[in-house]
Amino acid sequence: MTVTDILVFGHSGQVATEIQALGDVVTLGRVDVDLSDPAACTAAIHAYRPRAVINAAAYTAVDRAEEEEALANTINGEAPTAMAGACASLNIPFVHISTDYVFAGNGTRAWLPDDMTEPQNAYGRSKLASEVGIRASGCTHAILRTSWVFSAHGDNFAKTMLRLSDSRDELSVVDDQIGGPTPARAIAAACLSIAQQLCDACVVPHRCGVVKLHLVAITRHDLRRRRWWWRQEALP
């Protein structure tokens, strides 16, 4: 499979930009498909009929989501669920990105995949809704939870700190947060690699014997002569 078989939701975001840098994928930006219209996501997948879909788009304004929870739910929960449903109906794999915000945030060690989810804000709830919807869709899928994404593109904490440090003598930052900064390039590479592996797992292999027998010939005569073959291959 080549990466041209992969349809990516997202175009100008951090991860979507890095996916494009790594492969010749088809990307859909907001102007192509608005995730606030989940039916449009379904239609796009059916129109492109790719071999795999990656969702790198999301409502990522964590604080603003408190005032726009319904919109965040549609973009982060319903749209990926619709994508997963389309992938299920076409029997193609779906790779989706989620977040550590699905957890309570009070852990003393790195979160593990099976830890209990307990989102504490609207953004976390909307991302958890995507996980639940994707699992329920029945499609072949992978959900990558990541945290503190950074890259040279878009907005991220590292760029904000660098920019502020150019203009201020002092910076004040909360000191109660510990996380794992993750390069968008690493997430992009993981998404592409997993999409490829899931495609490989979804193939429909053909397996049949090399000996060609005509069914009528078997039925009509020389069963005795052919019996040796059945015995050799399968029969006791």
Ligand SMILES: NC(=O)c1ccc[n+]([C@@H]2O[C@H](COP(=O)([O-])OP(=O)(O)OC[C@H]3O[C@@H](n4cnc5c(N)ncnc54)[C@H](OP(=O)(O)O)[C@@H]3O)[C@@H](O)[C@H]2O)c1
């Ligand atoms: N950033 C983080 O620290 C972080 C941490 C954990 C998990 N994640 C997850 O990682 C994934 C990628 O994050 P990122 O940092 O690459 O995000 P990002 O840079 O904020 O990009 C988000 C993308 O989503 C698109 N988008 C937003 N609303 C849309 C809409 N209504 N219709 C269509 N597209 C829409 C944006 O398109 P426009 O460019 O047109 O606005 C943008 O390309 C997301 O699932 C996010 O939840 C991110």
